[in-house]
Amino acid sequence: MISLQEVTKEYAGPLRRAASGRVRALDEVTLHVAPGTALGIVGPNGAGKSTLIRLLLGYLRPSRGRVEIDGLPPRRYVERHGIAYVSELVAIHPTWTVRGALHTFGRLGGLQGVEARARACMERMGIGGVADRRVSSLSKGNLQRLAIAQALLGPRRVMILDEPTSGLDPEWVMRLREVVAEWRREDPLRVLLVASHNLDEVERVADRVLVLEQGRVREVIDLRGRSEAAAAYRLEVEPAEGAPAAVRAAFPDAVPEDGPPFAFRVQAPDLGELNRRVAGLMADGVLVRSLAPERVSLEERYHAARAAGGEARP
Amino acid sequence: MIRLFLRMAAPRLLLAVLLGFMFYLNEPVFHEHEGPVRTLADRPHPIDLAGSAANLAALTMVILLAGFLSTDRRRGYYRLTFTQPISPLRYYGTRWLLCLALSMGAAAVFMVAGQYAAWGEYLGGGQGLLLALVAAVAYGGLLAFLSAVLPFGDTWVALVVFFATFFWLNALTFGAQPFVTPVREAISLLLPPQTALRDVDDGLARGVLDWGAGTFALGYGMLWLAGAGLLVRFREWP
Incomplete structure (x- = not known):
């Protein structure tokens, strides 16, 4: 479904390029995500998580290597099928109302029955009561729930959540888990990517966890076998x-x-x-x-992977 | 999508209406009847309104397109927008075309409603809208490019360019020769094609269409627009 082949991404403005001062955000990352997988993406600040997500959304192009979603370059995939996405920094026109924003995203996405879908998503995310409020007047938690509601609007096959629990209270963190699990159950081939610093949360929703550090894959932890004989x-x-x-x-x-x-x-x-x-x-x-x-938590495995250092493992 | 864009443009349309009213108040052709009694031959010629209609269309284009791309990039609105199955090129292209249609609508309302308000009848001059179209494309193309290139301030740059063009051409008309000739010619080429627009206007007054000048002015706008399109298509998002 999602494939990255030796992907390197370097940032360099014209001046930096002239001075050979490139910043390597991703370094020969190779990764395959099969249909039906929930992949967590973890790593310290500057590990390359955001760059990886922006490459998958087609907002960036790799400096070297190849990124494909369902055999297509990411931007073409997005323009054809769309991706359910919740960004780390939720930016929606502040003058739009909650309902208006969902209608807008639904119409841009070419969805049928936008009003009913928007209503259902607002109810699901508990923002029906603020449907007519402007985005600028929303609390951080409600804004985050609006972003999640827009991600749930259309029948997408790929969902990318970047710090999805940011600003959510514990009750909504739990409800989000249910919403995501339900989203996966609706179509077992759906792919979920969750980038977060909250390792406990990632462990609860992910099947596999990609540990990134300094732009390299430190380890891919498989959580599916954790209940087998220890x-x-x-x-x-x-x-x-x-x-x-x-x-x-x-x-x-x-x-x-x-x-x-x-x-x-x-x-x-x-x-x-x-x-x-x-x-x-x-x-x-x-x-x-x-x-x-004995249960080795993701946190312990994550720290073990980071402590192992040395060459990164694909 | 058109309805959505219209809703987004609504507050700015009010500003365009206000601008149109100011153009109406400032247009001498509309107020010639307020002078001494005139003969039939002195009746105002509606094609003389073409210049004002063109300026109104160009400025409406600037108002409607202000920050239409740079704001999305700077504030990150694009992030959720372009995860929907829509191409940025189509999204911004449609918005640009809609702004062009609205600008032409503003120019048409100015010409028709202005004549009814000033003279109580419509005397014609519809062909003056050709000049408005060329001006709107020229300035709209330039603003699209500025909005694609600059992180902010595209509108102010466009407005400065708009007024600087008049200042520059007037300076040249009055015999000023700033800079060496190649630089002077380069500046004239880069600034909006006001001379070409004037040639089209003069042609319309004579009842002919100056294709050469019209094509040059349209080409100027389309070139900038194509540049903006390439940036939208190939430049990475922040």
């Missing part, structure tokens, strides 16, 4: 005198964890072995309080 587990047992020794007997590499006493990080090669060892532990009279796969 190699490490957190085991907590009822405090008892012989419990730690019994745990170490069952799990020779058990490591006591910080925090509550009688909690250990244990490892097992597979689920069968894990169950056998836990059964043995229980047979020894140890009461198991909890056993849970």
Whole structure:
């Protein structure tokens, strides 16, 4: 669906070009996003996230390499099919009303039944009550919800959200998650790209996460397999005198964890072995309080990817 | 889309109407009946209104097109607009054509309504709208280019150019010879084709159409317009 082949983007005005002072925002980025994927884009400031998004919208052209969406150059794709987009900085004519803005975007998008669509989107995003207010008088949160409503107007196959939770209160952050999940369910082939500094939010909506740093792909983290059998587990047992020794007997590499006493990080090669060892532990009279796969959060993986440094991995 | 653009242009149209009224008050041809009793031969000639109609069309074009591209780029309005399935070239091209139609409408209303208001009848002079069309294209093309190139201030630059052209031509008419000849000619070529417009006006007064001057003035506007189109098509967005 979306393909970037060794894409490099350099910024340089005429003076900088003369002085060879180019700024390389993206450096040989190669990426393939299959239909149906939700891709998170994370990275520190200046990593190239915004540049990547602007390339995908066709607002920028790559200095080298090729960007394609559905086999078309991005601008041609957008002009033909449109992209549902929520920009980091929402800029809408301040004199337009909320309803007028949605009608305008709908008509520009060549949609049928614009009024009904606009009404539905306003209701969905909870801005029906401010439908006749001017954009200039909207709060940051309502403006963000208006931007999301316009992205939901048309039946687009690609959605790009740039810091979508910016300005939203916790309730609307949660509702946005539902809206996005619903949008994906309507057509399983739809592609969602979410750029955000909020790693927890990205982890909740994305299948894969692209870690960018200094314009290079540091890592692509696959979150889809996170619920599969984990190699490490957190085991907590009822405090008892012989419990730690019994745990170490069952799990020779058990490591006591910080925090509550009688909690250990244990490892097992597979689920069968894990169950056998836990059964043995229980047979020894140890009461198991909890056993849970060790969950490595996106935040930990993100920091690990950044700390790894060295050559970026496509 | 036309309705949408009309709504966007509505506040500026009010300004254009006000401008038209000022042109009406300032147009001597409309107020000749206020002088001493005249013979039939002294009746005002409506083709003499063509110059004012052309200036009105050109200035209306400047008013309607002010910042039409530069504001979108500077304030980022384009970001959500052009994620809709529409080409920027078509979007701005349609807006430009609509502004041209509105400018011509303003010139036509000026000529027709002005004659009814001043003389109580319509005496003709419709061919004067050709001059208005050429002037609107010349200034509209220039403003489109300025709006595509400059991040802000395109309107002010266009207005300065508009008035500087009159100053420049008057200076040359009165024998001034600023700069060396090639520079002088280059400046005359770059400034709006007021001499060509005057030739078209003179031709219309004689009942003929000066194709050469008309084509030159139209070409001037179309060239700038093509430049603006190329920038819209190929320049990256900020």
